[in-house]
Amino acid sequence: MQSLIWLAIAIPLASAAILLLAGRRADAWGHWVGVIASSAAFLIGAGALMEMISEGGAHPGTTLTLWEFIPGSELSVDVGLLVDPLSITFVMLITFVGTLIHIYSVAYMEHDPARRRFFAYLNLFIAAMLLLVLADSYLLLFFGWEGVGLASYLLIGFWNQKNEYATAANKAFVVNRIGDIGLIIAMGMMFAAFGALDFTTVFAEAPEASTATLTAIGLALLLAACGKSAQFPLQSWLGDAMAGPTPVSALIHAATMVTAGVYLIVRSAPIFNGAPNAQLVVAVVGAITLLLGAFIGMAKDDIKKALAASTMSQIGYMMLAAGLGPIGYAFAIFHLVTHGFFKAGMFLGAGSVMHAMNDQVNMRRFGALRGVMVITWVTFGLGWLAILGIPPFSGYWSKDKIIEAAFVGDGWQPWVLGGAALVGAGLTAFYMSRLFFMTFHGKARWTDDAHPHESSLLMTIPMMILAVGSAFLGLFLATGDRFAHFLEPVTGHAEHHDPVIAIPVIIGLTLALVLVGTVIAWMKYGRADVPEEAPAGSLVTIAARNDFFQDSVNRAVFQRPGQHLTRTLVYGDAAIVDGAVNKQARGWARLGESSRKLQTGQVRSYALTMLVGVVLIALVIVLGGM
Amino acid sequence: MNPMNYVILAAILFSIGSAAVLLRRNAIVAFMGVELMLNAANLALVAFSKIYGHLDGQIMAFFVMVVAAAEVVVGLAIIITVFRARQTISLDEPAELKG
Numbered sequence: 211m212q213s214l215i216w217l218a219i220a221i222p223l224a225s226a227a228i229l230l231l232a233g234r235r236a237d238a239w240g241h242w243v244g245v246i247a248s249s250a251a252f253l254i255g256a257g258a259l260m261e262m263i264s265e266g267g268a269h270p271g272t273t274l275t276l277w278e279f280i281p282g283s284e285l286s287v288d289v290g291l292l293v294d295p296l297s298i299t300f301v302m303l304i305t306f307v308g309t310l311i312h313i314y315s316v317a318y319m320e321h322d323p324a325r326r327r328f329f330a331y332l333n334l335f336i337a338a339m340l341l342l343v344l345a346d347s348y349l350l351l352f353f354g355w356e357g358v359g360l361a362s363y364l365l366i367g368f369w370n371q372k373n374e375y376a377t378a379a380n381k382a383f384v385v386n387r388i389g390d391i392g393l394i395i396a397m398g399m400m401f402a403a404f405g406a407l408d409f410t411t412v413f414a415e416a417p418e419a420s421t422a423t424l425t426a427i428g429l430a431l432l433l434a435a436c437g438k439s440a441q442f443p444l445q446s447w448l449g450d451a452m453a454g455p456t457p458v459s460a461l462i463h464a465a466t467m468v469t470a471g472v473y474l475i476v477r478s479a480p481i482f483n484g485a486p487n488a489q490l491v492v493a494v495v496g497a498i499t500l501l502l503g504a505f506i507g508m509a510k511d512d513i514k515k516a517l518a519a520s521t522m523s524q525i526g527y528m529m530l531a532a533g534l535g536p537i538g539y540a541f542a543i544f545h546l547v548t549h550g551f552f553k554a555g556m557f558l559g560a561g562s563v564m565h566a567m568n569d570q571v572n573m574r575r576f577g578a579l580r581g582v583m584v585i586t587w588v589t590f591g592l593g594w595l596a597i598l599g600i601p602p603f604s605g606y607w608s609k610d611k612i613i614e615a616a617f618v619g620d621g622w623q624p625w626v627l628g629g630a631a632l633v634g635a636g637l638t639a640f641y642m643s644r645l646f647f648m649t650f651h652g653k654a655r656w657t658d659d660a661h662p663h664e665s666s667l668l669m670t671i672p673m674m675i676l677a678v679g680s681a682f683l684g685l686f687l688a689t690g691d692r693f694a695h696f697l698e699p700v701t702g703h704a705e706h707h708d709p710v711i712a713i714p715v716i717i718g719l720t721l722a723l724v725l726v727g728t729v730i731a732w733m734k735y736g737r738a739d740v741p742e743e744a745p746a747g748s749l750v751t752i753a754a755r756n757d758f759f760q761d762s763v764n765r766a767v768f769q770r771p772g773q774h775l776t777r778t779l780v781y782g783d784a785a786i787v788d789g790a791v792n793k794q795a796r797g798w799a800r801l802g803e804s805s806r807k808l809q810t811g812q813v814r815s816y817a818l819t820m821l822v823g824v825v826l827i828a829l830v831i832v833l834g835g836m
Numbered sequence: 837m838n839p840m841n842y843v844i845l846a847a848i849l850f851s852i853g854s855a856a857v858l859l860r861r862n863a864i865v866a867f868m869g870v871e872l873m874l875n876a877a878n879l880a881l882v883a884f885s886k887i888y889g890h891l892d893g894q895i896m897a898f899f900v901m902v903v904a905a906a907e908v909v910v911g912l913a914i915i916i917t918v919f920r921a922r923q924t925i926s927l928d929e930p931a932e933l934k935g
Contacts, residue, residue: 811934813927814866817857 212258212272212293215344218251218301219291223337229330237326241319244329245312248336252305259298270294270699273346273410280349287407292346296700299543300343300466300473303550307465308336310672314558315457317668318565328368328455335361339466343473347408348397351474355393355438358467359386365462366454378450385447389437393474396430399423413480424481428488431478432495439471439525442499446760448522449506452514456561459514464521464557465550472525472546475532476539479701483535490623493533493616497630500526502758504637508644509754511744512571513560516645517553520597523638524549530631531612538615539701540694545608547693548684552596552604555676559590562669563649566662573645574742578654582662585670587650589677594646596680598639598724604684609635611688614716617709624710635720639727647736655742842883849876863915863925870911874904 225247229240236243271294280287312332319325338357345351363386367379397407403423404415416424435441440448451463462468475482475492482489503523510516528546531538564571566583580587596605613635617628656662664670687693694701709716746752753759849872856869878897885893919925 809934811931813930814858814861821854821858 212261213274214254215258215274215291215293215301216276218254218305219337219340219344221250221254222247222333222340226330226333226337229326229333232326234326240326241312241316241329244333245309245316247333248305248309248312251336251340252302252309255298255301255305258293259302262293262295262298271297275346284405285401285407287347287349289350290346290408291344292409293344294700295696295698296473296477296543297343299547299697301340303547304336304339304343304466307550307554307676308332308339308461310675311457311461311465311554311558314460314561314669314672315455317666318457318561319455322455324368328365331361331364331368332458332461335365335462335467339470342470346410348393348400348412349407351477352390352393352397355434355470356390358462358470359383359390359438362386362451362458362462362467365458366451368454368458372453375453378447378453382447382451385444386437389434389444389471392430392433392435392437396427396434399427399430403427409477416480416484419484421485421487424485425488428478428482428485429491431474431481432488432492435471435474435492435529436495437471438474439468439529440499440522441471441495441525441529442502445499445502445522446757446764448518449515449757452512452518456514456557456564459518460554460557460561463518465554468521468525469528469546469550472528472532472542475529476542476701479536479539482533483702489533489535491533493530493623493627496526496529496531496533497627498526499523500530500634501630501637502526504634504641505750505754506757507641508637509747509751511573513563513573513576513645513649514557514571516573516641517557517560520638520642520645521549521553523634524553524597527609527612527631527634530616530627534615534618534627536702536704537618537707538612540697540704541608541611541615543697543701544684544687544693545605545612547687548596548604548608548680551676551683552593552680555673555680556590556593556597558669558673558676559586559593562586562665562673563662565665565669567656567660570657570660573648574740574744575655575657575660576649577652577656577740578650579662580650583650583664585664586673589670589673590646590650592677593680594642596684597642598728599635599720600724601721602685604680604682607684607688610717610720613720614709614713617711617716618707619710628709628711628716632716632719632723636723636727639724640731643728643731644735647731648740651736652740655740839883839886842886843880846876846880846883849873849879861926861928863918863927866927867908867911867915871904871908874900874907 225243229236229243232240271292273290273292275288275290277289278286279289312329315325315328315332319328322328335358338354338361340354342351342354342358345354363379363383366382367376370376370379400407400412403419404412406412406415433444436444448463448468452459454463482492500523503519503521503526507516507519507523510519524545528542528549531542531545563576563579563583563586566579566586567576570576592603596603599606599609601607613628613631616631617624619627711719744755747755756762853869853872853874853876856872857866860866860869878900881893881897881900883893885891885897915925918930922929
């Protein structure tokens with residue numbers, strides 16, 4: 211099956227092409243084609259995984275070269291796929307969660323006239339994302355990277371008849387371009403330093419390169435990761451990306467695409483291992499984002515935006531872990547997988563709630579939904595317990611490990627990074643409990659036209675499967691460090707280090723903070739009445755509600771100066787470049803204007819001119835001959 | 837007789853012809869001037885042919901006659917057309933190509 215892995219990319223891609231080209235004829239059955247294509251990709255991935263496990267031991271990965279892409283003496287790149295534990299983990303996450311979300315979307319998008327187009331884009335996304343994780347060179351990875359950006363753009367703006375949704379799509383696209391520049395610069399520096407872009411050569415030569423080179427490449431890769439994963443300072447697009455249909459938010463903006471940045475960092479481990487400063491920056495960016503996301507999550511009343519802020523914050527955890535080096539890589543990916551399950555499950559739950567409440571997203575108009583939406587309540591609840599990190603649910607196994615790893619090290623780092631991770635856990639507990647209690651508990655604050663009801667089985671079954679994953683996947687993968695050993699060939703073996711505080715103390719502190727956060731949330735939003743209008747709130751609340759004024763900052767720091775720069779350049783172009791050309795042209799025109807007078811239209815004057823000319827030529831010949 | 841005299845005669849005829857072209861307004865007269873210049877050139881060619889004992893000049897004279905005959909046909913046709921259009925054959929009248 212590993213040699214057939216290319217089919218996992220080709221089938222969804224072909225399906226996307228069919229759905230887009232077939233037009234309205236495919237409206238009746240197009241969505242099932244999309245589901246089948248995604249399931250086929252999952253089966254191929256599962257076959258490859260089974261084969262890998264049955265081969266046993268530490269699997270180093272197999273490269274599958276498909277064709278020569280850029281043949282050349284200085285730079286030659288082949289199109290090849292790399293099947294190793296890391297990539298197969300992603301393949302499984304993408305295709306499994308992807309297929310469930312496909313099934314969910316069949317019901318969710320039932321009344322949308324453009325459902326077929328929606329499935330075409332979803333399939334396009336699956337193909338591009340698989341290409342991203344399976345590529346065996348940075349160049350091919352870049353193709354997938356851009357492909358998922360395109361799919362994300364198309365799906366955020368899926369309802370582009372609404373102006374603000376189209377703007378949100380453009381914003382996501384533009385911010386992602388900034389990250390892409392980082393990846394391009396990184397590739398350029400790799401080519402300059404190693405003369406190659408494929409993982410094998412780059413990683414083999416990375417240990418010999420200078421620290422400065424590796425740090426520069428690492429920071430450029432971090433910029434790319436920040437763009438794609440909505441990390442500080444490129445986080446502004448993710449909240450607005452919630453304009454897309456909810457299944458899209460679940461698949462692309464929670465479970466898979468936004469984690470591509472973490473994949474990039476972990477995949478580039480050999481580069482970061484040689485650049486401790488770049489690693490530190492990665493960890494700090496992760497720590498900042500995890501706190502920033504948590505604060506925003508606490509203030510938002512829009513259920514999807516609160517979940518988006520939570521996604522940002524959780525990816526911050528992953529980035530933090532990825533920045534810790536070999537001790538963190540496996541946990542970053544571990545948390546990524548469990549997060550993929552519980553966050554996708556909660557987004558689908560949010561979609562189910564919105565479906566029942568006439569697309570209402572304001573949590574202040576929810577409340578008491580547990581009675582009418584039992585399945586959604588239970589599945590969402592399992593996801594909530596998982597993200598809180600309550601043992602034995604998934605999040606506990608992955609997040610706790612990250613917090614422990616963050617406390618490893620010397621000097622100030624473990625205290626700052628570990629402290630951020632620890633505080634983040636308490637904040638997470640507060641904002642997720644707030645979201646959960648506001649939606650499902652308390653008194654009903656529904657709008658008059660809302661008649662909530664449980665969603666159809668087509669929607670609830672994927673939610674149930676994801677809820678089971680949220681509950682038990684962590685325990686299953688953590689038993690005997692199963693997952694960490696599986697990833698070891700890629701992430702490298704990590705020596706055991708003791709954190710600066712004893713592990714039981716860390717676990718105890720984390721759980722205590724989580725409990726405190728949850729209890730405060732229960733007091734404020736579960737037991738007490740929640741006002742239907744948001745109270746004014748403190749300065750911090752107002753700032754967090756406005757995403758810490760990220761848009762205003764971007765506008766003041768980047769957009770305005772950029773506009774001034776371009777205006778100056780336009781003026782310079784008009785005055786200097788165009789000015790020189792136009793002046794010259796005007797000179798020639800004046801010359802033509804004056805020489806025009808020579809044409810009198812008088813035949814006899816022409817004849818005279820001719821005669822004079824002939825006489826002159828004759829004179830020259832005669833005198834010249836003498 | 838000195839053949840050089842023919843060359844001098846040719847020069848005189850050429851000057852008369854060019855003066856006719858430059859000074860007369862009547863198209864027919866100017867046209868005759870052109871013919872006179874062509875024949876002057878012919879005379880010069882034949883004279884040089886005689887002086888140098890070479891036949892090339894005489895052959896060239898025949899070509900000039902052929903071209904002159906063709907030119908007369910075209911030229912007179914143009915003059916008639918212009919006359920029909922403007923009721924005049926003055927060379928100074930048509931000045932549409934003035935820049």
